Amino acid sequence: MDGDHLKTLILLGALLLSTPLSAAQLDLQLGENSRTWQTAELLKHPQVQTITISNDVSYKREMTYRAVPIAALLTGIKPDDHLQAVALDGFAAELSAAPLLNAQGARAWLAIEDPARPWPALSAGKHSAGPFYLVWTDPQAGNISPEQWPFEVASIRQLAPVAQRFPALLPDPALKADDPVNLGFALFQKNCLACHRLNGAGDAQFGPDLNIPFNPTEYFGADFLKRYIRDPQSLRQWPQAKMPGFSAQVLPDQDLERLVGYLKHMAGRKVQP
Structure with missing residues (x-):
């Protein structure tokens, strides 16, 4: 490569780097x-x-x-x-x-x-x-x-609302509207559905399905699931982890209980995608 060609390449590279x-x-x-x-x-x-x-x-x-x-x-x-x-x-x-x-x-x-x-x-x-x-x-x-x-x-x-688009996410219809499980379903939509699907239902392409093949309440022992939701890296640490923690300010303890209650309920309502 001659000197003129080299200067041209250097100039083009500089222009590319400076281009907004x-x-x-x-x-x-x-x-x-x-x-x-x-x-x-x-x-x-x-x-x-x-x-x-x-x-x-x-x-x-x-x-x-x-x-x-x-x-x-x-x-x-x-x-x-x-x-x-x-x-x-x-x-x-x-x-x-x-x-x-x-x-x-x-x-x-x-x-x-x-x-x-x-x-x-x-x-x-x-x-x-x-x-x-x-x-x-x-x-x-x-x-x-x-x-x-x-x-x-x-x-x-x-x-349309989530419940209309994805009936596979719905809790047992026999439950009252103010049942803690239904309140947990509302929290799931707000805090989880952006990244996760459940029973194959949802539009997210980001995180794993939370019911198929296994629901996290089936493999997290005792209060470890709640601890994981609060601070994922306190249980599993790796550089590419993307799940944020949900502090008590964002997800109060009562809401966390309701969310986990919804997940546990849905473990008994699996629908294969």
């Missing part, structure tokens, strides 16, 4: 109000502003973002509607619309990664939380769980 991230698009599937937003459009949205998240769930520190209230993008959505945010890695967060539409208390925002000012990587060798990231201000006011902070969001779509 490419813009992305967010696909909103909201029936008659469906549309696709480009990064540049969102960064110029009339309601875009700079927000500070004091304790970011994904970055574990204070972060500042350019963001739009998610409610401003959910045209036609009503509080009793159901939405699903799908990430690039297959994470599928099931979201009740009501908290997303709040203007007070816990408030949801779509953080937008500017290609000219990329966010830091989530960890060594990983991507950032962009191009779009659902974040919350004052999340404690709404008991917002870590699973309600999806990052690398590619689409948000309006769907």
